[in-house]
Amino acid sequence: MGELQHEFRRRRLVLLVLLVTAMPHERTALLGAASSSPLTSDFLRLKQMEEQVTALRSSVICAFNQLLDLKDLNTGVHSTRLAEWGMRVGQELGLEESELQNLEVAALLHDIGKMGIPDAILRKPGRLDPDEYALMKKHPEYGWAVLRMLPGFERAALDILHHHENFDGKGYPAGLKGSEIPIVSRIVTVIDAFDAMVSSRPYRVGLPHEEAIRRLIESSGTQFDPNVVRCFISFAQAEMATVFAAAGTSVSSAL
Secondary structure, eight states: OHHHHHHHHHHHHHHHHHHHHSOHHHHHHHHHHHTTSSOHHHHHHHHHHHHHHHHHHHHHHHHHHHHHHHHOHHHHHHHHHHHHHHHHHHHHTTOOHHHHHHHHHHHHHTTGGGGGSOHHHHTOSSOOOHHHHHHHTTHHHHHHHHHTTSTTOHHHHHHHHTTTOOTTSOOSSSOOOGGGSOHHHHHHHHHHHHHHHHSOBTTBOOOOHHHHHHHHHHTBTTTBOHHHHHHHHHHHTTTHHHHHHHHTOOHHHHO
């Protein structure tokens, strides 16, 4: 009897660990298999725990996004906008559910490492000097260092680490090239750059839509993944007014 109880506890612990670290679609499969067990009542309790894990994951994302808002109100809005655009691109490119989940996290929290950058650098209206720029370039590593410690966020942390890599290998921090760069990172790179170009700041007015698109195309194959650029432009051009409203710029004033 003691051995049976020990085995039950072992299996329950293994399943709980799997539920905590699995992606949502994987949790569904695990719970479906578990429900056929004679120990259904125990697995119902595990299902409740799985729902709590999902809620906790969402709460962590929201909490970090609130921190971004506290650091710079526009940054949190910017991240939410990127998540919406990123999911559109990811779905168009046929990303799997697990990749879409990571994409949402990476788009929302790609700038979380900026919490470690001094305000004097983040809010500087002019061009950064070499030392300031070197420190600013550390923010993907800071974000990775924080998120990789959280179970279930390891892959998204890696995607955040590489969201400033260039398609030609001249980006940072690792100098990855082409398909070496995670697809999620390549998507965030494009939409982050576009949003930065069209958004107005206290020290400058956002670029016109056509100019931002021209720069994406011009840097396609060097800074940006050409497939991601084509996919993003396909709906950005069709929904110009919506895109500009989200970025805080009107089409008429930009043009």
